[in-house]
Amino acid sequence: MEHIGILEGREKQVFEKKIGAELSDIACETSSLSGSVSQRACVFCGSRVVLYPVADAIHIVHGPIGCAAYTWDIRGAVSSGPELHRLSFSTDLQEMDVIYGGEKKLYLSLIELIEQYKPKAAFIYSTCIVGLIGDDIDAVCKKVAAETGIPVLPVHSEGFKGTKKDGYKAACFALMKLIGTGSTEGISKLSINILGEFNLAGEAWIIRKYYERMGIEVVSTLTGDGRIDAVKRAHGASLNVVQCSGSMTSLAKDMEEKYGIPYIRVSYFGIEDMSKSLYDVALHFPDHPEIMEAAKQVVSEEVKKLYPELQKFKKALTGKKAAIYVGGAFKTFSLIKALRSIGMSVVLAGSQTGNKDDYKRLKEMCDEGTVIVDDSNPVELSKFILEKEADLLIGGVKERPIAFKLGIGFCDHNHERKIPLAGFVGMYNFALEVYQSVMSPVWQFAPRKGGNR
Amino acid sequence: MKHAKTATQNACKLCNPLGACLAFRGIENCVPFLHGSQGCATYIRRYLISHYKEPIDIASSNFHEESAVFGGSHNLQVGLKNVTAQYKPEVIGIATTCLSETIGDDVPMILREYTKTYRNGTPMPIMIHASTPSYQGSHIDGFHAAVRATVVTLAEKGERQNLVNMFPNMVSPADLRYLKEIFTDFRLPCMLLPDYSQTMDGGPWGEYHRIPPGGTPASAIANAGKATASIEFTSTLAASKSAAGYLEEAFGVPRHQLSLPIGIKESDKFFDLLETLTEQPRPEKYEDERRRLVDAYADGHKYVFEKKVILYGEEDLVVAMTAFLREIGMMPVLCASGGKSGQLKQRLIELIPDLEEQGIKVREGVDFMDIEDEAKILKPDFLIGNSKGYTMSRKNNIPLLRIGFPIHDRFGGQRAHHIGYRGTQELFDRIVNTVIEQRQNASSIGYTYM
Ligand code: SF4
Ligand code: SF4
Numbered sequence A: 001m002e003h004i005g006i007l008e009g010r011e012k013q014v015f016e017k018k019i020g021a022e023l024s025d026i027a028c029e030t031s032s033l034s035g036s037v038s039q040r041a042c043v044f045c046g047s048r049v050v051l052y053p054v055a056d057a058i059h060i061v062h063g064p065i066g067c068a069a070y071t072w073d074i075r076g077a078v079s080s081g082p083e084l085h086r087l088s089f090s091t092d093l094q095e096m097d098v099i100y101g102g103e104k105k106l107y108l109s110l111i112e113l114i115e116q117y118k119p120k121a122a123f124i125y126s127t128c129i130v131g132l133i134g135d136d137i138d139a140v141c142k143k144v145a146a147e148t149g150i151p152v153l154p155v156h157s158e159g160f161k162g163t164k165k166d167g168y169k170a171a172c173f174a175l176m177k178l179i180g181t182g183s184t185e186g187i188s189k190l191s192i193n194i195l196g197e198f199n200l201a202g203e204a205w206i207i208r209k210y211y212e213r214m215g216i217e218v219v220s221t222l223t224g225d226g227r228i229d230a231v232k233r234a235h236g237a238s239l240n241v242v243q244c245s246g247s248m249t250s251l252a253k254d255m256e257e258k259y260g261i262p263y264i265r266v267s268y269f270g271i272e273d274m275s276k277s278l279y280d281v282a283l284h285f286p287d288h289p290e291i292m293e294a295a296k297q298v299v300s301e302e303v304k305k306l307y308p309e310l311q312k313f314k315k316a317l318t319g320k321k322a323a324i325y326v327g328g329a330f331k332t333f334s335l336i337k338a339l340r341s342i343g344m345s346v347v348l349a350g351s352q353t354g355n356k357d358d359y360k361r362l363k364e365m366c367d368e369g370t371v372i373v374d375d376s377n378p379v380e381l382s383k384f385i386l387e388k389e390a391d392l393l394i395g396g397v398k399e400r401p402i403a404f405k406l407g408i409g410f411c412d413h414n415h416e417r418k419i420p421l422a423g424f425v426g427m428y429n430f431a432l433e434v435y436q437s438v439m440s441p442v443w444q445f446a447p448r449k450g451g452n453r
Numbered sequence B: 001m002k003h004a005k006t007a008t009q010n011a012c013k014l015c016n017p018l019g020a021c022l023a024f025r026g027i028e029n030c031v032p033f034l035h036g037s038q039g040c041a042t043y044i045r046r047y048l049i050s051h052y053k054e055p056i057d058i059a060s061s062n063f064h065e066e067s068a069v070f071g072g073s074h075n076l077q078v079g080l081k082n083v084t085a086q087y088k089p090e091v092i093g094i095a096t097t098c099l100s101e102t103i104g105d106d107v108p109m110i111l112r113e114y115t116k117t118y119r120n121g122t123p124m125p126i127m128i129h130a131s132t133p134s135y136q137g138s139h140i141d142g143f144h145a146a147v148r149a150t151v152v153t154l155a156e157k158g159e160r161q162n163l164v165n166m167f168p169n170m171v172s173p174a175d176l177r178y179l180k181e182i183f184t185d186f187r188l189p190c191m192l193l194p195d196y197s198q199t200m201d202g203g204p205w206g207e208y209h210r211i212p213p214g215g216t217p218a219s220a221i222a223n224a225g226k227a228t229a230s231i232e233f234t235s236t237l238a239a240s241k242s243a244a245g246y247l248e249e250a251f252g253v254p255r256h257q258l259s260l261p262i263g264i265k266e267s268d269k270f271f272d273l274l275e276t277l278t279e280q281p282r283p284e285k286y287e288d289e290r291r292r293l294v295d296a297y298a299d300g301h302k303y304v305f306e307k308k309v310i311l312y313g314e315e316d317l318v319v320a321m322t323a324f325l326r327e328i329g330m331m332p333v334l335c336a337s338g339g340k341s342g343q344l345k346q347r348l349i350e351l352i353p354d355l356e357e358q359g360i361k362v363r364e365g366v367d368f369m370d371i372e373d374e375a376k377i378l379k380p381d382f383l384i385g386n387s388k389g390y391t392m393s394r395k396n397n398i399p400l401l402r403i404g405f406p407i408h409d410r411f412g413g414q415r416a417h418h419i420g421y422r423g424t425q426e427l428f429d430r431i432v433n434t435v436i437e438q439r440q441n442a443s444s445i446g447y448t449y450m
Helices: A043-051 A065-069 A095-100 A103-117 A128-133 A137-148 A164-178 A203-213 A228-232 A245-259 A271-283 A289-317 A329-341 A356-365 A378-387 A400-406 A423-438 A441-445 B016-024 B038-052 B065-070 B073-087 B098-103 B107-118 B139-154 B173-185 B218-226 B243-251 B264-278 B284-304 B315-327 B344-351 B368-378 B387-396 B420-442
Strands: A014-016 A057-062 A121-126 A152-156 A191-197 A217-223 A239-243 A263-266 A321-326 A345-351 A371-374 A392-395 A409-412 B030-035 B091-096 B126-130 B164-167 B190-192 B229-233 B255-258 B308-312 B331-336 B361-363 B382-385 B400-402
Touching (some): A128 B065, A164 A245, A191 A203, A191 A245, A203 A271, A239 A245, A289 A423, A329 A345, A409 A423, B016 B030, B065 B073, B073 B107, B091 B139, B107 B126, B173 B190, B173 B284, B218 B243, B229 B243, B243 B255, B255 B264, B264 B284, B264 B315, B315 B331, B361 B368, B368 B387, B387 B400
Parallel strands (some): B229 B255
16 A cells, blocks of 8 residues: 555644653644645534534524535434424525625524524524624624514634634533523422533433433433523533533533533443443432432443343454544543443544543553544545554544445444434444444455455 | 515525535546635535545635635645645645635635745646635536636647537436446547546545546546537536537537436437437447337336426426426426526426416525425425425425435435436336335235236
8 A cells, every 4th residue: 555644734633552652742622734634624513513403493504505505404413392403594695795794684584584483592603704794693683682582692603713612612602691591490409401412313312311210300401402491491400411521511611600510521422431420420419329329220220231232242343443533532432442342442543623631531541552643534544444454433424435435344423323322222222333334244345355356 | 374585494505616526526636625614625525425425535725714814825825735745636626615705815826826836846736726606606506617617727729639528517427427338339539527427436445545536537628629529418507607618619619508318308319419420320229228218108107197296406407307207298397496597497498388388387596495385385296306305305295206416315326327318217217116106105905016
């Protein structure tokens, strides 16, 4: 194979764990290099991820059509009731709007859509162009809110003004404006909010049930199966449980500052982390030992069911190698553990948006020879997949064809998945999916396996 | 209740650079490059991948705040340098996004400056620039803009050759392969542009290809100015925006504009033209294809007669499909497009002079909510168009026949045929089968012969 160079200027974002090698601080949280084919999206994408599951609000993308068209119903975030989030609204700016400004079009769009769909709130995402032409969307939002009586929240998500993380922040900022505006009457002391859980394939429902079995009230899931009224009363909870370090930590911090609600970070992937996320919540209520008891009960019941079922997969998968490239680093940690529990090792671990601490921890967790990458690209990913002879890639839609072209298995661990991978039952689904892909006989025809005739 | 409607709801179009990126993928050894922010490139890649199921690298100049304020020249130049170093492309296809267009970056000037700075002896990739702001037009405009820009950049003057330029429009990889087969069978050398039949629907890889194999080589495109004729499949494209139009004007290559050849009549026109150009009859194989198709029409005609259809998609596709549906006795009650060339109705009237008396509605610049509102009134038996109509199909319980791009919820969209006798055959079979399946499902008896 011809040697594939790492793009100049990216050397610092790749690290291979070797004996004695010091992690000379992996460079991350930088913006992507011009000309690279990043797997990252933009600020707007970050905001969309966080707010999208709010199902009784309308989401209007202010800009030309693309940004809205490409995000129409792309996520697997499900709702138990209204489904306004699955519609795509755009101001579809035309040349004249770009020249003369799009405020009027935005105003009319909002008034009409609110009249037509009667949402509980509206989120207005500003995209790159809006940042340039200087529309005062805050003013428009204020005006429409006054006229319609519902919250109309601007989300400053111009694509070029930062990274996906800034988009998370902008979304959290909008949520902060809602939180605290509802009544907290009747909320139990033994209560939590679940943050950073988007109810992909119904995952939030699974997690919520575990907590409820422990006697914990879930005030609000942010934002999975989200409702504006629930968001408004989120400040009534005693604890914020934040999943996935990236997307909603900033909201947890803001809520801690403003409402004194402490937060913990958890992950719902894999047996180990899933169990821990129940115990950690129980630990927060030390005066109620019955909660810990219940947590142990939940874990033991679930694990008893799950463990035997995993053995079949483990037997088949032991010794197989995986490459992980997902959005947030926190998820990478869980996946490494989850893969180990089914006998697999990890030869490549990376994320689009991890920070320094994440990578330090990743380095500690990984085996010798594991490659660690930040904000990688297809060329680089493929190079390491082949070099390290991975049997599986875990990533999102953009990574899937890379895996299949090279003739290795793939598991979609992104926002578009349709099968729940969180919780104990999610671990089963995960193992099954990995098994089905890695063990498929079709790879015998892959050139990598000598399938080239 | 009818609502006032300013916002676009569930768009029935995509943005300009998407079309340009697809077209650039049809050039050999070419990397598409979006001049703008990163998000656009990532979203477009994702959207294309979900249909074609191939790795699709699109580079981007990754605008940041400074680029937005001071212009994107620096980013573009650094980006080109990096892409060149990493991908070693022969061609870079640069499409602008809304952002760089609004800032007003003078891309040709930046490219000149770049070439001057970095040339120093080493060969530079050829740089093709298409201007594709999305606030003008939609993905199909970006597609044509990229094809035209490619020809403008590469075509050279020279002695006439036995060569025909073929501009097929945004058809599937399977359609492209079929076209190549036809030209080969006619023994007629052809410059097909774009040709993403392999780059967007290729085999497995033993090693990673920065740029997938396939596509029309730049050297072949250079000959476009020497061809004896250009054929372009379009009903609505103005000469000023078309590659064939440019070649006619600049090099005197005669331009033959045909509708996308869907249905027997339109396919006949295409084959007739090939016969004229080669002065030989069509190979027997295609007579056979045609005969089988005529026979299939006879076998299946009752199933489809006077079935009402709502048709949507790119304007050229809608016009071509309308011609086909009319020749099998189906009734397009609404011909709709998210594009707005302003020509859709006119082109359709040329096909169906009594369009209005027949009650065929034509609407440009619509979104899926508009189409759904119409569907509630028109109560069609079918929807025909890309997979984005699924939401309305499911909600209103109207079967959807998926054609064109994108097909995100079915397998094999890249391998579906649409054009020529072969494509028509496939479409006809699928339409008939949709009717049969529907009848069978609705039947309380469950006939096993239908
Ligand atoms: S900014 Fe323009 S080019 Fe980019 S996604 Fe939006 S519409 Fe498309
Ligand atoms: S225009 Fe900006 S906001 Fe929209 S997709 Fe592109 S980068 Fe993101």
